[in-house]
Amino acid sequence: DSGVTQTPKHLITATGQRVTLRCSPRSGDLSVYWYQQSLDQGLQFLIQYYNGEERAKGNILERFSAQQFPDLHSELNLSSLELGDSALYFCASSGRGTFKPNTGELFFGEGSRLTVL
Amino acid sequence: SQQGEEDPQALSIQEGENATMNCSYKTSINNLQWYRQNSGRGLVHLILIRSNEREKHSGRLRVTLDTSKKSSSLLITASRAADTASYFCATDYSSASKIIFGSGTRLSIRP
Numbered sequence: 001d002s003g004v005t006q007t008p009k010h011l012i013t014a015t016g017q018r019v020t021l022r023c024s025p026r027s028g029d030l031s032v033y034w035y036q037q038s039l040d041q042g043l044q045f046l047i048q049y050y051n052g053e054e055r056a057k058g059n060i061l062e063r064f065s066a067q068q069f070p071d072l073h074s075e076l077n078l079s080s081l082e083l084g085d086s087a088l089y090f091c092a093s094s095g096r097g098t099f100k101p102n103t104g105e106l107f108f109g110e111g112s113r114l115t116v117l
Numbered sequence: 118s119q120q121g122e123e124d125p126q127a128l129s130i131q132e133g134e135n136a137t138m139n140c141s142y143k144t145s146i147n148n149l150q151w152y153r154q155n156s157g158r159g160l161v162h163l164i165l166i167r168s169n170e171r172e173k174h175s176g177r178l179r180v181t182l183d184t185s186k187k188s189s190s191l192l193i194t195a196s197r198a199a200d201t202a203s204y205f206c207a208t209d210y211s212s213a214s215k216i217i218f219g220s221g222t223r224l225s226i227r228p
């Protein structure tokens with residue numbers, strides 16, 4: 001158990017809809033990362049937050065947004081969903097006990113599997 | 118592409134043999150990490166090597182880093198059926214606050 005919790009585990013929705021994925025990082029971790037993994041593909045970096053602030057952005061679509069709240073949990077919002085958005089969305093956390101955003105090992109949740117029909 | 122390159126994309130070996138997979142990256146890094154993913158599950162950290170290190174060991178794992186060639190390799194010795202998984206390298210680039218994953222190597226261990 002990595003200590004990172006993602007909800008929901010599975011989500012089926014229709015094109016054009018909006019969903020919110022939630023991530024609770026490992027206790028004490030300040031950094032949260034979001035990644036997208038399409039079927040049998042590598043992980044695409046979406047966005048990183050550090051202690052509530054956006055730290056880095058990857059190839060995140062304008063239809064997607066995220067935030068990290070004061071209690072350090074994070075949400076990834078996906079809107080105007082398309083078939084191609086179907087994927088596993090992973091959250092990872094790091095940075096316990098340090099003020100440095102990238103301090104090594106990432107702890108991954110089990111992912112949220114999104115299916116867009 | 119924001120991803121690094123991993124080679125080979127897929128590898129099938131006999132149980133007991135050694136498995137070697139490679140990762141190349143693009144620009145200067147602070148460190149490089151290797152992760153393992155069982156099918157459809159979350160990734161699990163295996164080992165981290167810093168840019169000033171050349172080799173690191175952890176159990177049956179050996180990682181090397183060649184910063185002049187911008188490449189790393191992961192060696193798994195005496196493979197077991199339970200090693201069947203996808204393996205990813207991840208780079209922490211010096212110039213950007215991102216941790217970028219490679220495309221992965223799918224390893225299958227034949228009994």
